[in-house]
Every structure is written in structure tokens, then in C-alpha cells.
Amino acid sequence: MLRFTVVTIFPQMLDSALGHSILHKAREKGLIEIDMVDLRNYTTDRHRTTDDSPYGGGQGMVMKPEPLVTAIEDIRGKTGGARVILLTPRGRVLSQQDAHRLAQEKELVLICGRYEGIDERVGAFVDEEISIGDYTLSGGEPAAHVIIDAVSRLIPGVLGNEDSAADESFVDGLLEYPQYTRPEDFRGMKVPQVLISGDHQRIESWRREKSVEITRERRPDLLAGASFSTAEKVREKEIKSYVYVEIMHYTD
Numbered sequence: 001m002l003r004f005t006v007v008t009i010f011p012q013m014l015d016s017a018l019g020h021s022i023l024h025k026a027r028e029k030g031l032i033e034i035d036m037v038d039l040r041n042y043t044t045d046r047h048r049t050t051d052d053s054p055y056g057g058g059q060g061m062v063m064k065p066e067p068l069v070t071a072i073e074d075i076r077g078k079t080g081g082a083r084v085i086l087l088t089p090r091g092r093v094l095s096q097q098d099a100h101r102l103a104q105e106k107e108l109v110l111i112c113g114r115y116e117g118i119d120e121r122v123g124a125f126v127d128e129e130i131s132i133g134d135y136t137l138s139g140g141e142p143a144a145h146v147i148i149d150a151v152s153r154l155i156p157g158v159l160g161n162e163d164s165a166a167d168e169s170f171v172d173g174l175l176e177y178p179q180y181t182r183p184e185d186f187r188g189m190k191v192p193q194v195l196i197s198g199d200h201q202r203i204e205s206w207r208r209e210k211s212v213e214i215t216r217e218r219r220p221d222l223l224a225g226a227s228f229s230t231a232e233k234v235r236e237k238e239i240k241s242y243v244y245v246e247i248m249h250y251t252d
């Protein structure tokens with residue numbers, strides 16, 4: 001059982017988003033628990049203020065430290081050993097490896113920011129800071145949803161099949177191979193013959209080859225960190241020197 005505690009000024013925003021499909025079932029099965037904590041419950045003024053204008057001037061508002069830190073300390077005191085994560089565009093970008101690491105925890109506290117930023121001093125009260133990518137969101141709530149989803153599906157039983165950890169994409173650092181289902185001929189586009197051959201060894205090596213090819217085309221940066229089988233090691237130098245050149249062109 002992994003418990004997520006989400007601290008936000010919009011608890012209802014995530015409640016509706018988490019009431020669906022896989023995560024809903026995981027909650028029902030008791031494999032995960034998701035608690036919403038309204039940050040305004042930790043304010044002490046009449047207006048339940050969570051933000052204020054920035055020292056030094058500038059646009060927008062900044063989240064005040066007191067409600068956030070009081071919430072963090074209260075939740076830490078109630079749980080014991082919770083890992084507290086601040087969601088911020090300044091954090092390290094979430095990877096599949098992070099998802100695996102976080103799936104080992106018993107209690108994760110996800111702190112969502114709003115406004116233009118969070119008072120810098122809050123950083124001293126959290127265990128780590130995570131971003132979900134280089135684009136601007138309106139707040140941390142969608143990032144909390146992403147983390148809950150990516151982490152939960154690694155917990156045995158959540159996906160239905162027990163080998164969830166052997167996640168298709170990313171597990172060996174490559175993108176997924178092409179998939180097909182019926183019909184065999186869709187508007188003249190045929191399913192590759194090898195997949196209909198019944199030759200499982202050939203199918204396996206075709207898929208692996210396609211994975212490498214597609215990764216090289218679309219995400220050469222991933223290929224640099226991919227793991228290769230013994231047979232592929234023979235070609236590894238060739239693959240990796242290719243990767244280097246591809247990465248140099250990737251940002252164009």
C-alpha cells in the first residue's frame with residue numbers, strides 16, 4: 001500500500017481526475033490511497049491567504065511559506081517517514097527511473113504550487129523538487145496527477161497483470177516497437193509478414209530491431225543510455241557512434 005497525500009488549494013481539481021479507470025480501481029483494491037489536503041486549512045488569517053506579492057517587486061504572486069511548511073510538518077508528524085516532494089518547474093525532470101524509485105516508498109507527499117512561484121525557503125522543508133518537463137503549467141496539480149499515475153502503475157496488481165515492472169517502453173531505454181491488430185490489410189496498409197509468420201524468434205528480433213531504429217530516428221538521446229544484448233554488443237560501437245552524431249543534430 002502506497003499513500004499519496006496531495007497538498008493543493010484546489011483539492012476538487014484532482015479528485016475528479018483521479019476517479020477514473022486504473023487509478024480508481026487501484027484505490028478500490030486498496031493498493032494505493034490518495035488523500036487531498038486543502039492548503040487553506042493551514043492558513044490562520046480571516047481571508048485564508050496562501051499568496052502575497054514578491055519582495056523586490058515584479059509580476060504576479062508568490063506562495064507564502066507558513067501555510068505550506070505548517071502543512072508539511074503536520075503531515076510528517078502524522079505519518080512518519082513520508083517523502084515530501086515539491087512540484088516546481090525548477091525541479092529535476094521526472095524520469096521512469098524516478099517513478100520506479102518512488103514506487104518503493106510507503107508515503108509520498110506531493111506539494112502543488114500555484115501563482116508565479118513558491119517562497120524559496122520552503123525548499124528547506126522538502127526532500128526533493130520535481131518538474132514533469134520543460135513547459136509551463138498553471139500549477140502543480142497536473143504534475144501531481146502525472147506522478148501518481150506513473151508511480152501507481154508500477155505497483156504490483158495495479159495493472160491487473162503482475163509483471164507491471166517490466167514496463168513496455170523505457171524499461172531497456174528504447175521506444176516501443178510498432179504494434180498491429182486486425183484487419184491484416186487496412187486501406188492498403190499491410191501488417192508486416194513476419195508478425196503473421198508464427199516464428200517467435202524472428203518476431204522478437206524484428207521487434208528489437210524496430211525499437212532501435214525508431215529510437216534512433218525519434219529519440220537518439222535515449223539510445224545513448226540504452227542497454228544492449230550480447231548480440232547487439234557487436235554492433236554497439238557502431239550504434240553509439242551513430243547516436244553521438246544524431247544527438248548533435250537532435251536539437252535542430
Ligand code: 9D3
Nearest residue numbers: 087088089116131132133136137139140143
Ligand atoms: C516566470 C517563470 N515561470 C516559470 C516557468 C513562473 C511559474 C509559472 C508557472 C512558476 C510556476 C508555475 C506553475 N508550475 C508548476 O507549479 C509546476 C510545473 C510546470 O510548470 N512545468 C513542469 N512541471 C511542473 S511541476 C509544477
